[in-house]
Amino acid sequence: MIATTYTERDAAISRINAAGHMPVSLYLSDIRAWYVTEEGKDMLAIAREKDVIQWAKDRGIFDHSNPESQHIKTCEEVRELSEALAIHDRPEIKDALGDITVTLILQAHMHGWTLGECLESAYQVIKNRKGRMVGGLFVKEE
Numbered sequence: 001m002i003a004t005t006y007t008e009r010d011a012a013i014s015r016i017n018a019a020g021h022m023p024v025s026l027y028l029s030d031i032r033a034w035y036v037t038e039e040g041k042d043m044l045a046i047a048r049e050k051d052v053i054q055w056a057k058d059r060g061i062f063d064h065s066n067p068e069s070q071h072i073k074t075c076e077e078v079r080e081l082s083e084a085l086a087i088h089d090r091p092e093i094k095d096a097l098g099d100i101t102v103t104l105i106l107q108a109h110m111h112g113w114t115l116g117e118c119l120e121s122a123y124q125v126i127k128n129r130k131g132r133m134v135g136g137l138f139v140k141e142e
């Protein structure tokens with residue numbers, strides 16, 4: 001299925017979401033590329049990052065907020081994640097992870113980056129890092 005409009009793209013995204021990893025080909029008209037199955041799910045995150053930024057623009061968030069107040073929102077959502085983890089509430093854990101991501105997307109945009117760029121930057125730093133597991137946490141080698 002080739003989606004050439006945002007409406008068609010959203011319909012394709014809905015089908016992918018409904019099917020888990022159904023082999024639906026998805027055309028994102030704004031980034032001019034094909035994505036299939038698992039890759040399509042990866043690209044869903046990029047498409048949604050754009051949607052979140054548009055959502056925030058439509059609500060004037062960038063005109064009336066700043067990185068510091070976004071950071072407060074991130075901390076609130078992290079607290080919600082802590083609470084959900086404490087009671088092993090998977091739907092709330094998922095909700096909190098999504099909300100945290102939204103706040104990070106918005107803050108990245110305020111600094112002139114995409115969250116994907118920040119992730120790529122972090123990955124390039126950690127990809128060859130050596131270390132060991134200590135008490136359930138990865139401790140990097142100095």
Ligand SMILES: [Mg+2]
Pocket residue numbers: 077080095096099
């Ligand atoms: Mg929340």
